[in-house]
Amino acid sequence: MTDTDLADEAATEVREAARQARESYESQFGLYEDYARSLKSILDHCARDAGLAVHSITSRAKEPASFEKKAAKPSPRNPSEPKYTNPLEDITDKAGVRVISYFLSTVEAFDQIINDQLIVSEKINKSGEDPDRFGYQSVHYLVRLRPERTAWPEYRRFADLIAEIQVRTILQHAWAEIEHDMQYKAVAALPTKVQRRFAALAGLIEIADREFQAIEAEGQELRAEARKNVDLGKLEEVEVTDDSIRAYLDRKYGPDGRMKSWAYSFLAKMLRNFGFATLAEVDACVTGYDDSAVSRAIYGGRQGQITRFEDVLLAAMGARFVFAHPYYRTDNQWFVRNSAWKVEKLVRASIPIGDFKPSEYPENLVGAEERNLLESARKGEQAKFARHEEELARLDRQTDTSVEAGTDVED
Template identity: 50%
Template sequence: MSDAVSFGVAPDPDSDESESEEFDFDKHAALAKDAYEQVYSLYDEFSSVIESIISTCLANSEISIHSITSRPKSIDGFQRKAGKASSENPNSPRYGKPLQEITDLAGVRVITYFLSVVQDVEAVIQEQFEVLERIDKSEAFEKDRRLGYQSLHFLVRLKSNRCALPEYARFSGLSAEIQVRTILQHTWAEIEHDIQYKAVYALPSQIRRRFMALAGVLEIADREFQAIAKQDRRLREAALKSVADDQLTGVEITPDALKAYLDKEFGPDGRMSDYSYSWTVGLLKDLGFIDLDELDEFLSEYNDGEVSRALHGARQGQLTRLEDVLMVAAGNEYKLRHPWHRPDNEWFDEMVDRRLEKAEGKGYEVGVKRLPDRGRNASAS
């Protein structure tokens, strides 16, 4: 028996030896641990390699995800798993050859925002690796009557052409587990882990119903987030097309739409950040603007470059020029509705007053346009 255990092999359950002696699970697990310690660093490297391949491919394909992490199975975790008894024969280990049969020694987890991206990640995995097994956990949980929420697990190996390269040769024959799930699926998995994978039938019926209802709610939420993302993308594309076609009526002012409009009317400016466009959208809404056609009408009589040079002596950036025109056209009303108009912000009021005075000195008639009768401090202005 000792020889069998030393090689990580369980005894034959039909042999006389297995009937006369109890299997030494502790010794079996300890020997498996010793063997795993010898290759732990290899699986650590292997995990990082799998993560790197997936990350690079996702980035090249412009597939956005929430996160990707990797890890080798901990030595203590491996020892505990190696010491588990078989469900069919409690005097026999579940894993007679732990190093060969425990397949998650290298693990990678990919968490996405949306369900559709799970499919995109799967396509990358199928293309880049030899997929030994694909498991849909939702189907497995239904079969085993356990609490659970869907996610995809893959058992993979590096393809032979990659293993032929010197930097990957040492990983030939090794397998890794890749988990792919949405961020809501991940939340469920963490909760599920905390309740220790209890079987459905082991829970009180009231608790079981609540868990099943929660799983349904999360699945609906995942689908709704996906639908929202799809609608948002469709609206963005429609808005950009409307701007390109000079059809501004009803086009809501959003960061994307504003950038497209200003790029067309004021000229592109690569120095502007996404945050700057978002902040400017907030300013425009404080000033009462909702649609691009309102803004376009308000700006139509001004040359942004000339106004900018009059106030600063040189042509400024795209968004500064927009604010300059708004300031000259609306005059004091611009100051009163601006989010920086506060009792503790005297410097802002003084700056606007100086610039308006300068604009008048350059021949501009300031404050000749009325801002829309909505937005911040609309009645006060």
């Protein structure tokens, strides 16, 4: 028998062993699916408890066809032998979880979580220096559940099972996906010119990851400083941002847990469009107005934090508020009528309507035409109020007459 015949026979034996391993693995596939989902759930809960923002946490069990393909790989030292002599034991990524973060600091935070929650038997920090994966960066863990967790009935069947967890940033993930699609894994297989371009790209992604992390860290420092200045009343040093306006309103009007983050983002953008440069200007605008009194004058009751604040802005700015507001640009007729209705309510409650002008207010938005439009709308609301009051007075007179005559008022 020739060497070629021997090699073919050995390859056939390896493939047959891989097929048999697949059959055994298929009976366990559901178990590994559940195991991967359980690990994902653990990491999901830990991330939420730690306040970590992540792009995604996903889980999967290795598909049987993929398992067989991996089990059929030849040994790099002896191609006539399998790389995995016992695939069911030696292939350790049958259950897998992947964490994709926005920042490098989150990768470090997950390292602590994984070590606290699981038994880590192996940790590999795969970097761009890995000769098998050009420019690839990711942290890989081989883990098992801790005995105190597998003592619980829902985890008992996962005792001693191994899983792989990969943690990387979204930029590292983008590199890995593109590199995998291009199938450029071995540096030696690349022409020198292409190697240089890959090296340049890998360097750019590493720099971008570090810069995004630095920007995030600086942003957190600035937000903390802004909140501190709000607490100290140093509003002239605080720019208008979603975080700073939330801190300001919480301090001035009291916290409102019903408000969502997007509402403060919208409000901050609106204030900047109005031309407010700092919170000191915002405070100067609304000072002198009682937010509860304004709210009760318009609605008859106290509204939520942001609604009260916007209505105080309307009272303090008058027409300037109406015609710089983003709603005016989307449905100006309704918004003008609604604003005029509020203004008439405030006037009737003896709450003065101001004309506050922020330092960077876009003056071209409000001229005589706009002021006349608002005044005309207000007169329309006055007429409606007058008709309503006349009707109430008529009913009162009818009631008084009926009572004197001893008869009932018809419905």
